[in-house]
Amino acid sequence: MKKRWKHGVYVLIALAMLLIALPRISLTGGLGLVNGFGIVWVLFALMVIGANLHFLLGVDDEKRQALERVRKAKLQQWQLQLDKERGRSI
Template sequence: MGSLKKWKHGLYTLIALAMVFVALPRISLAGGLNWVNGFGIVWVLFALLVIGANLHFLLGVDEEKRKTLERVRRAKMQQWQMKWDNKTDKSSML
């Protein structure tokens, strides 16, 4: 299942890159900044955002982050368990 998701994100990245490469030569700022050129610039920025999001997934940054957060959560649980054990040991001594 994971490789299918990566394949889809790779395909989406290639499609978005192709769209950007087709659109960039058609955007001309020689005539000044008008609504059409402004739309083209915003469209390209949005396409680059889509490319970046797909590359973020493909490079596995989310997976690394998830693993790091899981390690932190486990360490916190161990600390809480040690504190709990210390409290119960002290209360049983009374």
């Protein structure tokens, strides 16, 4: 929970940068070097916002819990398999 505030600040900063920059980026001149840079910059800012929102929404926590459930199920299967093999050898 302590680190979440940093991600909130990062989202706000990236949004502010995007809101300031978008009106200044002109796409009327065709696909030139300057316009290409502007497009790449906007895409990068959107990626930064998306990554921080991903963390803030707790998607990583859900994924981690799902992976933990899968890991426990596999361990239980392996344990059953080992117990079965030990029963045959005795």
